[in-house]
Amino acid sequence: MNKINVKKKQVLQRKGNLNSKAYIVESGLLRSYTIDKNGKEHIFMFGPEGWIVTDYASGDEPCDLYIDALEDSVVIQIEKNDEIEIDHKKILKRIRVLQKRIITLMSASAIDRYEHFISTYPTIVQRVPQYMIASYLGITPEALSSAKSQRLKSRK
């Protein structure tokens, strides 16, 4: 168990790394993301205080995700094998979140996904730039911006 101070923008893990770790966020905010073949970033998750951020690659496989800090943070770095002993219920809850995310990506429009996001993660909305929320939702910043202004119009 290894407590680390992380500066904003510092990269903790790169796609392709072996022996990737898991990070428990004590304070601050991490994110995990990929970069596709066109160089575009896609945010997989945000990790505020209390969350665990990790790629679920097992120790010997190359991981899929980058992890970096969106704010100065304090994190506890743990080995995957230790993490395996971590609260089973939390892992099942995590799976359910992923399940809902997949369903939402397949069935909901951009605007609906945005509504869902702000009601589910109201604190994060205020801490990260819009274009990162767009990236999490799977749309462009421009599309999010126009979705938001349409939303304002439609509500009285």
Add this chain to the structure above:
Amino acid sequence: MNKINVKKKQVLQRKGNLNSKAYIVESGLLRSYTIDKNGKEHIFMFGPEGWIVTDYASGDEPCDLYIDALEDSVVIQIEKNDEIEIDHKKILKRIRVLQKRIITLMSASAIDRYEHFISTYPTIVQRVPQYMIASYLGITPEALSSAKSQRLKSRK
């Protein structure tokens, strides 16, 4: 532990059910899916022999997914609490599959998702109708059909 024979098209679980179970597929093929507000089906996963099919709602929450049989099947029904003791490594592997699915949904075109699917699940491709694969990929059967014919053209 409860072994059940399931007929093709038989529904094992409906969205909203409490106390949903997990199903280990001994033979045959299950699927889990949602139906959105427009009545459209979205397949969450296919479960051939050896797979576990379940909604990850904990026992007391209403589940999100329907589960039914695409072929006559033999399944073992287990309680969620028992399932919790099941192979931890399998659950982590499952998370990684979900992680990749999310990344793919966010970053890949319909045709790329199709390519990825047939290389990852070659056996399933032959067992289910095209329109269900389209549903799994998050596109319409028409889009899949035309993606396929373009693919043929482009490969010499």
Add this chain to the structure above:
DNA sequence: CCATTTTCTTAATCTACATTAATGTGTAGG
């Protein structure tokens, strides 16, 4: 503070995929 960079918005145009509809093909069950 000011200057520079980062982020957000708006608008025009473009494209992948959805929708609709018609026609074709296979196949299961009576």
Add this chain to the structure above:
DNA sequence: CCTACACATTAATGTAGATTAAGAAAATGG
């Protein structure tokens, strides 16, 4: 062996969201 029904294909038209571009606003650091 038919008759249906389930599934696939094709084509025309529509649309959500992508792309591009430019300017405004906000944040950041020196």
